[in-house]
Amino acid sequence: MVIDEIDHRFVIGESTVRGAGHGLFARVALGVGDRLEVIGVFVQPNSISDRCTYYADQHKFRVGDYLLIPLGYGGMVNHSSNPNMEKVIDGGSLYLQVVRPVEKGEELFFRYSDYAQERFGLNGL
Secondary structure, eight states: OOOOOOOTTEEEEEOSSTTOOEEEEESSOBOTTOEEEOOEEEEOTTSHHHHHTGGGGGGOEEETTEEEEEOSGGGGOEEOSSOSEEEEEETTEEEEEESSOBOTTOBOEEOOOHHHHHHHTOTTO
């Protein structure tokens, strides 16, 4: 299986968040309701696949009874307590959806799960 993502609305760059490394930025202006599909691999919680990818635990998304390990742009969106995107599950797909207008060049953020915030020491940020 080959997984690749091409979406010319986004570009990876140095994050505006100190110590975060890279982040995802809007290459074009985005409107409320615009979506980025989070592509990746689904695994069952507590399965061998889940345990063998423990190093990615803080990046996994819960989608129903499964965990999604992101393999594209969705894995590059950093945390903010004042995000411009939110997690939306539609059918069996996961999206990060714009909740306020985003300007060209603006970094994209969503609110990490409580588990990820605790693991990264982000509580209150």
